Amino acid sequence: MKIMLNQRPQGGLHGTLQVPGDKSLSHRGLILGAISTGTTTLRRFLPAADCLATLTALQALGVPIKRQGTTVTVTGVGLRGLRPASAALDLKNAGTATRLLTGLLAGQAFDSRLIGDASLSRRPMARVQAPLAKFGARVQTTSGHLPLTIHGRQLHAAQVRMTVASAQVKSALILAALQAPTASTIVEKQPTRDHTERLLRQFGGRITTAPDQRTIVVDPGAQLHGCDVTIPGDPSSAAFWLAAATIVPKSRLRLTNVGLNPTRLGFLRILKRMGGRVTVTPHTSATTTAEPVGDLLVSSAELTPVQLTAADIPAVIDELPLVALLAATANGVSTIRGAAELRFKETDRIATIVTELRKLGVAVTPLADGLIIDGRQTWQRPTTAFDSHGDHRIGMMMAVAALRLPAPVALVGAQAWEISYPAFLTDLQTVCRERVNAW
Ligand code: S3P
Numbered sequence: 115m116k117i118m119l120n121q122r123p124q125g126g127l128h129g130t131l132q133v134p135g136d137k138s139l140s141h142r143g144l145i146l147g148a149i150s151t152g153t154t155t156l157r158r159f160l161p162a163a164d165c166l167a168t169l170t171a172l173q174a175l176g177v178p179i180k181r182q183g184t185t186v187t188v189t190g191v192g193l194r195g196l197r198p199a200s201a202a203l204d205l206k207n208a209g210t211a212t213r214l215l216t217g218l219l220a221g222q223a224f225d226s227r228l229i230g231d232a233s234l235s236r237r238p239m240a241r242v243q244a245p246l247a248k249f250g251a252r253v254q255t256t257s258g259h260l261p262l263t264i265h266g267r268q269l270h271a272a273q274v275r276m277t278v279a280s281a282q283v284k285s286a287l288i289l290a291a292l293q294a295p296t297a298s299t300i301v302e303k304q305p306t307r308d309h310t311e312r313l314l315r316q317f318g319g320r321i322t323t324a325p326d327q328r329t330i331v332v333d334p335g336a337q338l339h340g341c342d343v344t345i346p347g348d349p350s351s352a353a354f355w356l357a358a359a360t361i362v363p364k365s366r367l368r369l370t371n372v373g374l375n376p377t378r379l380g381f382l383r384i385l386k387r388m389g390g391r392v393t394v395t396p397h398t399s400a401t402t403t404a405e406p407v408g409d410l411l412v413s414s415a416e417l418t419p420v421q422l423t424a425a426d427i428p429a430v431i432d433e434l435p436l437v438a439l440l441a442a443t444a445n446g447v448s449t450i451r452g453a454a455e456l457r458f459k460e461t462d463r464i465a466t467i468v469t470e471l472r473k474l475g476v477a478v479t480p481l482a483d484g485l486i487i488d489g490r491q492t493w494q495r496p497t498t499a500f501d502s503h504g505d506h507r508i509g510m511m512m513a514v515a516a517l518r519l520p521a522p523v524a525l526v527g528a529q530a531w532e533i534s535y536p537a538f539l540t541d542l543q544t545v546c547r548e549r550v551n552a553w
Contacts, residue, residue: 116524120516127367131544153340156343157184158344161536168210168214169186204229205229208230209237209459213239214282214286217285217290221292227261235261245277269294271296273299274301279303280455281308284310285310288321288330288332299331318339346372349381350534353433355367356436361439366412368410368411374396384437392410435507451484456484467508470511495523500513501525503527509527513528
């Protein structure tokens, strides 16, 4: 799908948005609801293609799930109540679904087969297969990729030291550990998003994280009970508006009910380091989520360059395209290092960021593990259409870039944002239309 993107609104971007529910939490809410006993109600579930792939896969495994808009009811079948699917589970574009379900299905009493689209079929699966083998799991990849055949069997406890910083892999290991007879220990390479740990505790699971934030002990004894979960707004979706309001002069946006889990706030911290103007107001009232939530108020700002190293990366992994975009407006040279993981996302994001930013005349150099971006030139008017390359976050990043241009530009592959933010275009039109002082 090719669309014309909004050009720069003269009066800036204005208004209030409630960004959609968190993608990571929507996947996890479905999975933990499925393996609990009793009913789980997920409110503000993200009805995007990735999460619907998880929902459909769990239904195929015999879990009754009903969805009405953004409210989902899961009738839990317990950890031993899943049934073999009658066909291969097609996880489409969803890496999170694939990795987490691999950990879960490895400990079941039946075999499963996982397939996906062309992009997912290029993504590495040995990263989940190798550590799962420590639990006795038998996962067969196709040269390290999908299709996967999972030979379900009784798992044993394990001590695993992870070699990649990945919340998906960690979560797969936690789901495997829940099916072992005794406690397991997982040591992360670097701390990553801890949604599985928090949500598992909310469902009654016994999981502890040591003060080093890297050592996790899973005690599989506890029965998991269904519960009500109101899913916070996705900070990765909010980041598009934080970036847009920052780089489009005269903007002011309010973003409500955004998840404020510190393991997801790398972008907010980096934006502030670069001179961004954001006020965070945490909510103090009790909620049905184990996650902190709050409102964000963002206004336009002139940015300074930033230097990122490996320690910065896990908390901003999905927002690095936007960091590159901010850097392309900053008054100097920015460097992103320690981010080789970008090469294993829905596209090789180092390559796709370079291709797209060069259309604006930005001097950007790819590195094996990152990017060098010189933001000092004025952006050129692109002579070719922007392209999502089939990657939702690249498509939305370029829609944000277009908001700084004096003339409209086309975007090829806009439908990619169905993966994580189906209402993106509606929200884009809202913030372009709102008048100053609208709220
Ligand atoms: C996710 C973890 C991250 C992130 C992805 C969602 C999750 O992937 O990029 O969008 O929900 O656990 P990795 O674990 O591969 O870093």
